[in-house]
Amino acid sequence: MRIIRFVNNHSAVVLGALTDQGDIYSLPHSDFMELVNQAESTGVTALKLVENSIAGTDPIRERLDELELLVPIVAPEVWASGVTYEKSRDARNYETTNGKNDEHTCYDKVYDAERPELFLKSTAARTIGPNTPVYLRNDSNWQIPEPEVGIVITKEGRIVGYTIGNDMSCRDIEGENPLYLPQAKIWKHSCAIGPAIRLAETVEDPYDFQLTCRIFRDDQLVVEGTANTAQLKRRFEELVSFLIRDNEIFEGTVLLTGTSIVPPNEFTLKENDYIEIEISSIGVLANPVKVQVPSEKVM
Known part of the structure:
Protein backbone atom coordinates (compact mmCIF):
# COMPACT_ATOMS: atom_id res chain seq x y z
CA MET A 1 0.00 0.00 0.00
CA ARG A 2 1.27 3.45 -0.97
CA ILE A 3 0.20 6.92 0.14
CA ILE A 4 0.01 9.88 -2.24
CA ARG A 5 -1.08 13.53 -2.14
CA PHE A 6 -2.88 15.13 -5.06
CA VAL A 7 -5.13 18.00 -6.10
CA ASN A 8 -8.71 16.92 -6.83
CA ASN A 9 -11.24 18.41 -9.24
CA HIS A 10 -12.26 20.97 -6.62
CA SER A 11 -8.68 22.22 -6.21
CA ALA A 12 -8.44 20.66 -2.77
CA VAL A 13 -5.39 18.77 -1.55
CA VAL A 14 -6.28 15.14 -0.85
CA LEU A 15 -4.38 12.32 0.83
CA GLY A 16 -4.88 9.10 -1.09
CA ALA A 17 -4.24 5.38 -0.82
CA LEU A 18 -2.77 3.74 -3.91
CA THR A 19 -3.19 -0.04 -3.99
CA ASP A 20 -0.82 -2.40 -5.74
CA GLN A 21 -3.60 -2.94 -8.31
CA GLY A 22 -3.51 0.79 -9.19
CA ASP A 23 -6.79 1.79 -7.55
CA ILE A 24 -6.80 5.14 -5.72
CA TYR A 25 -8.97 5.96 -2.72
CA SER A 26 -9.41 9.26 -0.93
CA LEU A 27 -8.46 9.12 2.75
CA PRO A 28 -10.01 11.06 5.65
CA HIS A 29 -6.66 12.37 6.83
CA SER A 30 -4.97 15.71 6.26
CA ASP A 31 -1.45 14.32 5.86
CA PHE A 32 0.69 11.21 6.14
CA MET A 33 1.89 11.74 9.69
CA GLU A 34 -1.66 12.33 10.94
CA LEU A 35 -2.50 8.91 9.50
CA VAL A 36 0.53 7.33 11.19
CA ASN A 37 -0.17 8.97 14.55
CA GLN A 38 -3.86 8.05 14.48
CA ALA A 39 -2.98 4.44 13.76
CA GLU A 40 -0.56 4.39 16.69
CA SER A 41 -3.06 6.01 19.07
CA THR A 42 -5.73 3.45 18.19
CA GLY A 43 -3.41 0.48 18.45
CA VAL A 44 -3.47 -0.61 14.80
CA THR A 45 -0.93 -0.47 12.00
CA ALA A 46 -1.07 2.30 9.43
CA LEU A 47 -1.92 -0.33 6.82
CA LYS A 48 -4.86 -1.59 8.85
CA LEU A 49 -6.14 1.94 9.39
CA VAL A 50 -6.01 2.60 5.65
CA GLU A 51 -7.76 -0.68 4.87
CA ASN A 52 -10.51 0.16 7.37
CA SER A 53 -10.87 3.66 5.89
CA ILE A 54 -11.35 2.49 2.30
CA ALA A 55 -13.45 -0.58 3.07
CA GLY A 56 -16.83 -0.28 1.36
CA THR A 57 -15.85 2.82 -0.62
CA ASP A 58 -15.25 3.22 -4.33
CA PRO A 59 -11.93 4.29 -5.85
CA ILE A 60 -11.74 7.63 -7.62
CA ARG A 61 -12.18 7.62 -11.38
CA GLU A 62 -8.79 9.08 -12.24
CA ARG A 63 -5.70 7.01 -12.85
CA LEU A 64 -2.39 7.91 -11.25
CA ASP A 65 -1.02 9.48 -14.45
CA GLU A 66 -4.09 11.73 -14.66
CA LEU A 67 -3.62 13.31 -11.24
CA GLU A 68 -1.78 16.46 -10.26
CA LEU A 69 0.58 14.84 -7.78
CA LEU A 70 2.21 16.72 -4.92
CA VAL A 71 5.02 15.78 -2.58
CA PRO A 72 3.62 12.78 -0.66
CA ILE A 73 4.65 14.40 2.62
CA VAL A 74 5.45 18.00 3.49
CA ALA A 75 8.65 17.05 5.27
CA PRO A 76 9.84 19.74 7.71
Missing part, protein backbone atom coordinates in the same frame (compact mmCIF):
# COMPACT_ATOMS: atom_id res chain seq x y z
CA GLU A 77 13.40 18.77 6.81
CA VAL A 78 15.08 16.47 4.35
CA TRP A 79 18.46 15.13 5.45
CA ALA A 80 20.84 13.13 3.31
CA SER A 81 23.57 10.53 3.71
CA GLY A 82 26.82 10.50 1.76
CA VAL A 83 29.25 7.78 0.70
CA THR A 84 26.98 4.91 1.73
CA TYR A 85 27.73 2.94 -1.44
CA GLU A 86 31.11 2.01 -2.90
CA LYS A 87 30.13 3.65 -6.21
CA SER A 88 29.49 6.94 -4.42
CA ARG A 89 32.88 6.79 -2.70
CA ASP A 90 34.62 6.19 -6.02
CA ALA A 91 32.76 9.07 -7.68
CA ARG A 92 33.68 11.48 -4.88
CA ASN A 93 37.31 10.38 -5.11
CA TYR A 94 37.30 11.01 -8.87
CA GLU A 95 35.97 14.54 -8.38
CA THR A 96 38.44 15.38 -5.62
CA THR A 97 41.59 14.01 -7.27
CA ASN A 98 40.91 15.01 -10.88
CA GLY A 99 40.48 11.41 -11.88
CA LYS A 100 43.36 9.91 -9.86
CA ASN A 101 41.32 7.21 -8.16
CA ASP A 102 44.44 5.62 -6.64
CA GLU A 103 44.80 8.52 -4.21
CA HIS A 104 43.19 8.17 -0.78
CA THR A 105 40.86 10.99 0.26
CA CYS A 106 38.50 11.95 3.07
CA TYR A 107 35.81 9.93 1.28
CA ASP A 108 37.76 6.70 1.81
CA LYS A 109 37.96 7.61 5.48
CA VAL A 110 34.24 8.31 5.88
CA TYR A 111 33.29 5.19 3.94
CA ASP A 112 35.13 3.06 6.50
CA ALA A 113 34.44 5.17 9.59
CA GLU A 114 31.97 4.32 12.32
CA ARG A 115 30.24 7.70 11.91
CA PRO A 116 28.41 8.22 8.59
CA GLU A 117 28.26 11.43 6.60
CA LEU A 118 24.95 13.22 7.22
CA PHE A 119 23.93 16.67 6.06
CA LEU A 120 20.84 18.84 5.81
CA LYS A 121 19.59 18.72 2.24
CA SER A 122 16.32 20.63 2.17
CA THR A 123 13.35 22.09 4.03
CA ALA A 124 9.63 21.95 3.29
CA ALA A 125 9.73 25.23 1.36
CA ARG A 126 12.62 24.01 -0.80
CA THR A 127 11.39 20.48 -1.60
CA ILE A 128 9.47 19.76 -4.79
CA GLY A 129 7.40 16.82 -5.94
CA PRO A 130 6.75 14.87 -9.14
CA ASN A 131 6.69 16.61 -12.53
CA THR A 132 7.96 19.92 -11.11
CA PRO A 133 11.23 21.12 -12.68
CA VAL A 134 14.49 20.60 -10.83
CA TYR A 135 16.81 23.53 -11.40
CA LEU A 136 20.40 23.70 -12.52
CA ARG A 137 22.75 25.82 -10.47
CA ASN A 138 24.13 28.71 -12.51
CA ASP A 139 27.66 28.58 -11.08
CA SER A 140 28.28 24.88 -11.76
CA ASN A 141 29.27 23.09 -14.96
CA TRP A 142 28.98 19.49 -13.74
CA GLN A 143 25.59 18.55 -12.33
CA ILE A 144 23.83 15.23 -11.92
CA PRO A 145 20.81 13.68 -10.21
CA GLU A 146 21.41 11.30 -7.33
CA PRO A 147 18.65 8.63 -7.12
CA GLU A 148 18.09 7.55 -3.53
CA VAL A 149 15.72 5.68 -1.26
CA GLY A 150 14.17 8.13 1.18
CA ILE A 151 13.01 6.95 4.58
CA VAL A 152 10.23 8.75 6.44
CA ILE A 153 10.77 8.83 10.20
CA THR A 154 9.03 9.96 13.36
CA LYS A 155 10.64 12.38 15.78
CA GLU A 156 11.85 9.36 17.77
CA GLY A 157 13.50 7.91 14.65
CA ARG A 158 11.02 5.14 13.85
CA ILE A 159 10.88 4.30 10.13
CA VAL A 160 7.26 4.54 8.94
CA GLY A 161 7.63 4.72 5.16
CA TYR A 162 9.85 4.66 2.09
CA THR A 163 9.85 7.11 -0.80
CA ILE A 164 12.06 8.18 -3.73
CA GLY A 165 14.46 11.10 -3.56
CA ASN A 166 16.49 13.03 -6.11
CA ASP A 167 19.47 14.61 -4.36
CA MET A 168 20.70 16.95 -7.10
CA SER A 169 24.45 17.48 -6.86
CA CYS A 170 27.18 19.71 -8.31
CA ARG A 171 30.20 17.45 -8.75
CA ASP A 172 32.60 20.27 -9.62
CA ILE A 173 31.76 22.36 -6.54
CA GLU A 174 32.09 19.46 -4.10
CA GLY A 175 35.22 18.24 -5.89
CA GLU A 176 36.86 21.65 -5.58
CA ASN A 177 36.63 21.49 -1.78
CA PRO A 178 34.56 19.18 0.48
CA LEU A 179 33.80 22.22 2.67
CA TYR A 180 31.68 23.51 -0.22
CA LEU A 181 29.22 20.64 0.30
CA PRO A 182 26.23 22.87 1.24
CA GLN A 183 26.66 24.86 -1.97
CA ALA A 184 27.07 21.64 -3.96
CA LYS A 185 23.83 20.27 -2.53
CA ILE A 186 21.44 23.06 -1.59
CA TRP A 187 19.88 25.51 -4.00
CA LYS A 188 16.40 26.25 -5.30
CA HIS A 189 14.57 23.11 -6.55
CA SER A 190 17.54 20.86 -5.86
CA CYS A 191 15.58 18.23 -3.92
CA ALA A 192 12.62 16.23 -5.22
CA ILE A 193 10.70 13.47 -3.45
CA GLY A 194 7.74 11.31 -4.45
CA PRO A 195 5.55 10.20 -6.05
CA ALA A 196 4.38 8.03 -3.14
CA ILE A 197 5.26 6.66 0.27
CA ARG A 198 5.31 2.89 0.67
CA LEU A 199 4.09 2.00 4.15
CA ALA A 200 7.00 0.48 6.06
CA GLU A 201 5.04 -2.55 7.27
CA THR A 202 4.30 -3.52 3.66
CA VAL A 203 8.00 -3.77 2.73
CA GLU A 204 9.26 -7.32 3.20
CA ASP A 205 12.94 -6.48 2.69
CA PRO A 206 14.10 -2.85 2.44
CA TYR A 207 17.51 -4.14 1.32
CA ASP A 208 16.02 -5.45 -1.88
CA PHE A 209 14.80 -2.23 -3.46
CA GLN A 210 15.75 -2.09 -7.14
CA LEU A 211 16.62 1.44 -8.30
CA THR A 212 16.75 2.64 -11.90
CA CYS A 213 17.64 6.11 -13.15
CA ARG A 214 16.97 7.23 -16.71
CA ILE A 215 17.90 10.58 -18.22
CA PHE A 216 16.38 11.67 -21.51
CA ARG A 217 17.65 14.40 -23.84
CA ASP A 218 15.68 15.41 -26.92
CA ASP A 219 13.39 12.44 -26.22
CA GLN A 220 16.35 10.05 -26.42
CA LEU A 221 17.60 7.93 -23.52
CA VAL A 222 21.17 9.13 -22.87
CA VAL A 223 21.88 7.70 -19.39
CA GLU A 224 20.52 4.64 -17.64
CA GLY A 225 21.80 3.05 -14.46
CA THR A 226 20.61 0.52 -11.92
CA ALA A 227 21.42 -0.36 -8.31
CA ASN A 228 20.01 -2.30 -5.40
CA THR A 229 19.89 -1.44 -1.70
CA ALA A 230 21.63 -4.74 -1.03
CA GLN A 231 24.79 -2.83 -2.04
CA LEU A 232 24.46 -0.41 0.90
CA LYS A 233 27.44 -0.13 3.20
CA ARG A 234 25.24 0.89 6.16
CA ARG A 235 21.83 -0.14 7.46
CA PHE A 236 18.95 2.33 7.48
CA GLU A 237 18.58 2.08 11.27
CA GLU A 238 22.28 2.91 11.65
CA LEU A 239 21.88 6.10 9.63
CA VAL A 240 18.82 7.11 11.64
CA SER A 241 20.57 6.43 14.95
CA PHE A 242 23.31 8.93 14.08
CA LEU A 243 20.81 11.49 12.76
CA ILE A 244 18.87 11.62 16.01
CA ARG A 245 21.91 11.78 18.31
CA ASP A 246 21.66 14.97 20.34
CA ASN A 247 19.50 16.33 17.52
CA GLU A 248 15.87 17.41 17.41
CA ILE A 249 14.11 15.64 14.55
CA PHE A 250 10.59 16.57 13.56
CA GLU A 251 7.66 14.33 12.69
CA GLY A 252 7.78 13.32 9.05
CA THR A 253 11.46 14.06 8.48
CA VAL A 254 12.83 12.38 5.35
CA LEU A 255 16.35 10.93 5.31
CA LEU A 256 17.86 10.19 1.90
CA THR A 257 20.15 7.18 2.14
CA GLY A 258 22.78 7.74 -0.55
CA THR A 259 23.24 6.79 -4.17
CA SER A 260 24.93 4.03 -6.12
CA ILE A 261 23.92 5.32 -9.55
CA VAL A 262 26.36 7.86 -10.97
CA PRO A 263 26.23 8.99 -14.63
CA PRO A 264 29.46 8.76 -16.67
CA ASN A 265 32.08 11.28 -15.59
CA GLU A 266 31.80 13.19 -18.86
CA PHE A 267 28.06 13.71 -18.40
CA THR A 268 26.33 16.81 -17.03
CA LEU A 269 22.67 17.71 -17.01
CA LYS A 270 21.37 20.31 -19.46
CA GLU A 271 18.20 22.34 -19.66
CA ASN A 272 15.19 20.38 -20.93
CA ASP A 273 16.64 17.02 -19.91
CA TYR A 274 14.12 14.72 -18.24
CA ILE A 275 14.91 12.56 -15.21
CA GLU A 276 13.08 9.41 -14.18
CA ILE A 277 13.95 7.62 -10.94
CA GLU A 278 12.17 4.32 -10.42
CA ILE A 279 12.21 2.20 -7.28
CA SER A 280 10.48 -1.15 -7.19
CA SER A 281 7.15 -1.13 -5.33
CA ILE A 282 7.27 2.67 -4.80
CA GLY A 283 6.90 4.15 -8.28
CA VAL A 284 8.58 6.60 -10.64
CA LEU A 285 9.71 10.09 -9.66
CA ALA A 286 9.89 12.17 -12.84
CA ASN A 287 11.17 15.75 -13.14
CA PRO A 288 12.12 17.95 -16.08
CA VAL A 289 15.34 19.98 -15.84
CA LYS A 290 15.35 23.76 -16.11
CA VAL A 291 17.84 26.59 -15.72
CA GLN A 292 16.64 29.01 -13.07
CA VAL A 293 16.78 32.73 -13.63
CA PRO A 294 19.85 33.89 -11.69
CA SER A 295 19.25 36.21 -8.79
CA GLU A 296 20.61 39.74 -8.87
CA LYS A 297 24.19 40.01 -7.71
CA VAL A 298 24.76 41.76 -4.43
CA MET A 299 27.33 44.54 -4.90
Whole structure:
Protein backbone atom coordinates (compact mmCIF):
# COMPACT_ATOMS: atom_id res chain seq x y z
CA MET A 1 0.00 0.00 0.00
CA ARG A 2 1.27 3.45 -0.97
CA ILE A 3 0.20 6.92 0.14
CA ILE A 4 0.01 9.88 -2.24
CA ARG A 5 -1.08 13.53 -2.14
CA PHE A 6 -2.88 15.13 -5.06
CA VAL A 7 -5.13 18.00 -6.10
CA ASN A 8 -8.71 16.92 -6.83
CA ASN A 9 -11.24 18.41 -9.24
CA HIS A 10 -12.26 20.97 -6.62
CA SER A 11 -8.68 22.22 -6.21
CA ALA A 12 -8.44 20.66 -2.77
CA VAL A 13 -5.39 18.77 -1.55
CA VAL A 14 -6.28 15.14 -0.85
CA LEU A 15 -4.38 12.32 0.83
CA GLY A 16 -4.88 9.10 -1.09
CA ALA A 17 -4.24 5.38 -0.82
CA LEU A 18 -2.77 3.74 -3.91
CA THR A 19 -3.19 -0.04 -3.99
CA ASP A 20 -0.82 -2.40 -5.74
CA GLN A 21 -3.60 -2.94 -8.31
CA GLY A 22 -3.51 0.79 -9.19
CA ASP A 23 -6.79 1.79 -7.55
CA ILE A 24 -6.80 5.14 -5.72
CA TYR A 25 -8.97 5.96 -2.72
CA SER A 26 -9.41 9.26 -0.93
CA LEU A 27 -8.46 9.12 2.75
CA PRO A 28 -10.01 11.06 5.65
CA HIS A 29 -6.66 12.37 6.83
CA SER A 30 -4.97 15.71 6.26
CA ASP A 31 -1.45 14.32 5.86
CA PHE A 32 0.69 11.21 6.14
CA MET A 33 1.89 11.74 9.69
CA GLU A 34 -1.66 12.33 10.94
CA LEU A 35 -2.50 8.91 9.50
CA VAL A 36 0.53 7.33 11.19
CA ASN A 37 -0.17 8.97 14.55
CA GLN A 38 -3.86 8.05 14.48
CA ALA A 39 -2.98 4.44 13.76
CA GLU A 40 -0.56 4.39 16.69
CA SER A 41 -3.06 6.01 19.07
CA THR A 42 -5.73 3.45 18.19
CA GLY A 43 -3.41 0.48 18.45
CA VAL A 44 -3.47 -0.61 14.80
CA THR A 45 -0.93 -0.47 12.00
CA ALA A 46 -1.07 2.30 9.43
CA LEU A 47 -1.92 -0.33 6.82
CA LYS A 48 -4.86 -1.59 8.85
CA LEU A 49 -6.14 1.94 9.39
CA VAL A 50 -6.01 2.60 5.65
CA GLU A 51 -7.76 -0.68 4.87
CA ASN A 52 -10.51 0.16 7.37
CA SER A 53 -10.87 3.66 5.89
CA ILE A 54 -11.35 2.49 2.30
CA ALA A 55 -13.45 -0.58 3.07
CA GLY A 56 -16.83 -0.28 1.36
CA THR A 57 -15.85 2.82 -0.62
CA ASP A 58 -15.25 3.22 -4.33
CA PRO A 59 -11.93 4.29 -5.85
CA ILE A 60 -11.74 7.63 -7.62
CA ARG A 61 -12.18 7.62 -11.38
CA GLU A 62 -8.79 9.08 -12.24
CA ARG A 63 -5.70 7.01 -12.85
CA LEU A 64 -2.39 7.91 -11.25
CA ASP A 65 -1.02 9.48 -14.45
CA GLU A 66 -4.09 11.73 -14.66
CA LEU A 67 -3.62 13.31 -11.24
CA GLU A 68 -1.78 16.46 -10.26
CA LEU A 69 0.58 14.84 -7.78
CA LEU A 70 2.21 16.72 -4.92
CA VAL A 71 5.02 15.78 -2.58
CA PRO A 72 3.62 12.78 -0.66
CA ILE A 73 4.65 14.40 2.62
CA VAL A 74 5.45 18.00 3.49
CA ALA A 75 8.65 17.05 5.27
CA PRO A 76 9.84 19.74 7.71
CA GLU A 77 13.40 18.77 6.81
CA VAL A 78 15.08 16.47 4.35
CA TRP A 79 18.46 15.13 5.45
CA ALA A 80 20.84 13.13 3.31
CA SER A 81 23.57 10.53 3.71
CA GLY A 82 26.82 10.50 1.76
CA VAL A 83 29.25 7.78 0.70
CA THR A 84 26.98 4.91 1.73
CA TYR A 85 27.73 2.94 -1.44
CA GLU A 86 31.11 2.01 -2.90
CA LYS A 87 30.13 3.65 -6.21
CA SER A 88 29.49 6.94 -4.42
CA ARG A 89 32.88 6.79 -2.70
CA ASP A 90 34.62 6.19 -6.02
CA ALA A 91 32.76 9.07 -7.68
CA ARG A 92 33.68 11.48 -4.88
CA ASN A 93 37.31 10.38 -5.11
CA TYR A 94 37.30 11.01 -8.87
CA GLU A 95 35.97 14.54 -8.38
CA THR A 96 38.44 15.38 -5.62
CA THR A 97 41.59 14.01 -7.27
CA ASN A 98 40.91 15.01 -10.88
CA GLY A 99 40.48 11.41 -11.88
CA LYS A 100 43.36 9.91 -9.86
CA ASN A 101 41.32 7.21 -8.16
CA ASP A 102 44.44 5.62 -6.64
CA GLU A 103 44.80 8.52 -4.21
CA HIS A 104 43.19 8.17 -0.78
CA THR A 105 40.86 10.99 0.26
CA CYS A 106 38.50 11.95 3.07
CA TYR A 107 35.81 9.93 1.28
CA ASP A 108 37.76 6.70 1.81
CA LYS A 109 37.96 7.61 5.48
CA VAL A 110 34.24 8.31 5.88
CA TYR A 111 33.29 5.19 3.94
CA ASP A 112 35.13 3.06 6.50
CA ALA A 113 34.44 5.17 9.59
CA GLU A 114 31.97 4.32 12.32
CA ARG A 115 30.24 7.70 11.91
CA PRO A 116 28.41 8.22 8.59
CA GLU A 117 28.26 11.43 6.60
CA LEU A 118 24.95 13.22 7.22
CA PHE A 119 23.93 16.67 6.06
CA LEU A 120 20.84 18.84 5.81
CA LYS A 121 19.59 18.72 2.24
CA SER A 122 16.32 20.63 2.17
CA THR A 123 13.35 22.09 4.03
CA ALA A 124 9.63 21.95 3.29
CA ALA A 125 9.73 25.23 1.36
CA ARG A 126 12.62 24.01 -0.80
CA THR A 127 11.39 20.48 -1.60
CA ILE A 128 9.47 19.76 -4.79
CA GLY A 129 7.40 16.82 -5.94
CA PRO A 130 6.75 14.87 -9.14
CA ASN A 131 6.69 16.61 -12.53
CA THR A 132 7.96 19.92 -11.11
CA PRO A 133 11.23 21.12 -12.68
CA VAL A 134 14.49 20.60 -10.83
CA TYR A 135 16.81 23.53 -11.40
CA LEU A 136 20.40 23.70 -12.52
CA ARG A 137 22.75 25.82 -10.47
CA ASN A 138 24.13 28.71 -12.51
CA ASP A 139 27.66 28.58 -11.08
CA SER A 140 28.28 24.88 -11.76
CA ASN A 141 29.27 23.09 -14.96
CA TRP A 142 28.98 19.49 -13.74
CA GLN A 143 25.59 18.55 -12.33
CA ILE A 144 23.83 15.23 -11.92
CA PRO A 145 20.81 13.68 -10.21
CA GLU A 146 21.41 11.30 -7.33
CA PRO A 147 18.65 8.63 -7.12
CA GLU A 148 18.09 7.55 -3.53
CA VAL A 149 15.72 5.68 -1.26
CA GLY A 150 14.17 8.13 1.18
CA ILE A 151 13.01 6.95 4.58
CA VAL A 152 10.23 8.75 6.44
CA ILE A 153 10.77 8.83 10.20
CA THR A 154 9.03 9.96 13.36
CA LYS A 155 10.64 12.38 15.78
CA GLU A 156 11.85 9.36 17.77
CA GLY A 157 13.50 7.91 14.65
CA ARG A 158 11.02 5.14 13.85
CA ILE A 159 10.88 4.30 10.13
CA VAL A 160 7.26 4.54 8.94
CA GLY A 161 7.63 4.72 5.16
CA TYR A 162 9.85 4.66 2.09
CA THR A 163 9.85 7.11 -0.80
CA ILE A 164 12.06 8.18 -3.73
CA GLY A 165 14.46 11.10 -3.56
CA ASN A 166 16.49 13.03 -6.11
CA ASP A 167 19.47 14.61 -4.36
CA MET A 168 20.70 16.95 -7.10
CA SER A 169 24.45 17.48 -6.86
CA CYS A 170 27.18 19.71 -8.31
CA ARG A 171 30.20 17.45 -8.75
CA ASP A 172 32.60 20.27 -9.62
CA ILE A 173 31.76 22.36 -6.54
CA GLU A 174 32.09 19.46 -4.10
CA GLY A 175 35.22 18.24 -5.89
CA GLU A 176 36.86 21.65 -5.58
CA ASN A 177 36.63 21.49 -1.78
CA PRO A 178 34.56 19.18 0.48
CA LEU A 179 33.80 22.22 2.67
CA TYR A 180 31.68 23.51 -0.22
CA LEU A 181 29.22 20.64 0.30
CA PRO A 182 26.23 22.87 1.24
CA GLN A 183 26.66 24.86 -1.97
CA ALA A 184 27.07 21.64 -3.96
CA LYS A 185 23.83 20.27 -2.53
CA ILE A 186 21.44 23.06 -1.59
CA TRP A 187 19.88 25.51 -4.00
CA LYS A 188 16.40 26.25 -5.30
CA HIS A 189 14.57 23.11 -6.55
CA SER A 190 17.54 20.86 -5.86
CA CYS A 191 15.58 18.23 -3.92
CA ALA A 192 12.62 16.23 -5.22
CA ILE A 193 10.70 13.47 -3.45
CA GLY A 194 7.74 11.31 -4.45
CA PRO A 195 5.55 10.20 -6.05
CA ALA A 196 4.38 8.03 -3.14
CA ILE A 197 5.26 6.66 0.27
CA ARG A 198 5.31 2.89 0.67
CA LEU A 199 4.09 2.00 4.15
CA ALA A 200 7.00 0.48 6.06
CA GLU A 201 5.04 -2.55 7.27
CA THR A 202 4.30 -3.52 3.66
CA VAL A 203 8.00 -3.77 2.73
CA GLU A 204 9.26 -7.32 3.20
CA ASP A 205 12.94 -6.48 2.69
CA PRO A 206 14.10 -2.85 2.44
CA TYR A 207 17.51 -4.14 1.32
CA ASP A 208 16.02 -5.45 -1.88
CA PHE A 209 14.80 -2.23 -3.46
CA GLN A 210 15.75 -2.09 -7.14
CA LEU A 211 16.62 1.44 -8.30
CA THR A 212 16.75 2.64 -11.90
CA CYS A 213 17.64 6.11 -13.15
CA ARG A 214 16.97 7.23 -16.71
CA ILE A 215 17.90 10.58 -18.22
CA PHE A 216 16.38 11.67 -21.51
CA ARG A 217 17.65 14.40 -23.84
CA ASP A 218 15.68 15.41 -26.92
CA ASP A 219 13.39 12.44 -26.22
CA GLN A 220 16.35 10.05 -26.42
CA LEU A 221 17.60 7.93 -23.52
CA VAL A 222 21.17 9.13 -22.87
CA VAL A 223 21.88 7.70 -19.39
CA GLU A 224 20.52 4.64 -17.64
CA GLY A 225 21.80 3.05 -14.46
CA THR A 226 20.61 0.52 -11.92
CA ALA A 227 21.42 -0.36 -8.31
CA ASN A 228 20.01 -2.30 -5.40
CA THR A 229 19.89 -1.44 -1.70
CA ALA A 230 21.63 -4.74 -1.03
CA GLN A 231 24.79 -2.83 -2.04
CA LEU A 232 24.46 -0.41 0.90
CA LYS A 233 27.44 -0.13 3.20
CA ARG A 234 25.24 0.89 6.16
CA ARG A 235 21.83 -0.14 7.46
CA PHE A 236 18.95 2.33 7.48
CA GLU A 237 18.58 2.08 11.27
CA GLU A 238 22.28 2.91 11.65
CA LEU A 239 21.88 6.10 9.63
CA VAL A 240 18.82 7.11 11.64
CA SER A 241 20.57 6.43 14.95
CA PHE A 242 23.31 8.93 14.08
CA LEU A 243 20.81 11.49 12.76
CA ILE A 244 18.87 11.62 16.01
CA ARG A 245 21.91 11.78 18.31
CA ASP A 246 21.66 14.97 20.34
CA ASN A 247 19.50 16.33 17.52
CA GLU A 248 15.87 17.41 17.41
CA ILE A 249 14.11 15.64 14.55
CA PHE A 250 10.59 16.57 13.56
CA GLU A 251 7.66 14.33 12.69
CA GLY A 252 7.78 13.32 9.05
CA THR A 253 11.46 14.06 8.48
CA VAL A 254 12.83 12.38 5.35
CA LEU A 255 16.35 10.93 5.31
CA LEU A 256 17.86 10.19 1.90
CA THR A 257 20.15 7.18 2.14
CA GLY A 258 22.78 7.74 -0.55
CA THR A 259 23.24 6.79 -4.17
CA SER A 260 24.93 4.03 -6.12
CA ILE A 261 23.92 5.32 -9.55
CA VAL A 262 26.36 7.86 -10.97
CA PRO A 263 26.23 8.99 -14.63
CA PRO A 264 29.46 8.76 -16.67
CA ASN A 265 32.08 11.28 -15.59
CA GLU A 266 31.80 13.19 -18.86
CA PHE A 267 28.06 13.71 -18.40
CA THR A 268 26.33 16.81 -17.03
CA LEU A 269 22.67 17.71 -17.01
CA LYS A 270 21.37 20.31 -19.46
CA GLU A 271 18.20 22.34 -19.66
CA ASN A 272 15.19 20.38 -20.93
CA ASP A 273 16.64 17.02 -19.91
CA TYR A 274 14.12 14.72 -18.24
CA ILE A 275 14.91 12.56 -15.21
CA GLU A 276 13.08 9.41 -14.18
CA ILE A 277 13.95 7.62 -10.94
CA GLU A 278 12.17 4.32 -10.42
CA ILE A 279 12.21 2.20 -7.28
CA SER A 280 10.48 -1.15 -7.19
CA SER A 281 7.15 -1.13 -5.33
CA ILE A 282 7.27 2.67 -4.80
CA GLY A 283 6.90 4.15 -8.28
CA VAL A 284 8.58 6.60 -10.64
CA LEU A 285 9.71 10.09 -9.66
CA ALA A 286 9.89 12.17 -12.84
CA ASN A 287 11.17 15.75 -13.14
CA PRO A 288 12.12 17.95 -16.08
CA VAL A 289 15.34 19.98 -15.84
CA LYS A 290 15.35 23.76 -16.11
CA VAL A 291 17.84 26.59 -15.72
CA GLN A 292 16.64 29.01 -13.07
CA VAL A 293 16.78 32.73 -13.63
CA PRO A 294 19.85 33.89 -11.69
CA SER A 295 19.25 36.21 -8.79
CA GLU A 296 20.61 39.74 -8.87
CA LYS A 297 24.19 40.01 -7.71
CA VAL A 298 24.76 41.76 -4.43
CA MET A 299 27.33 44.54 -4.90
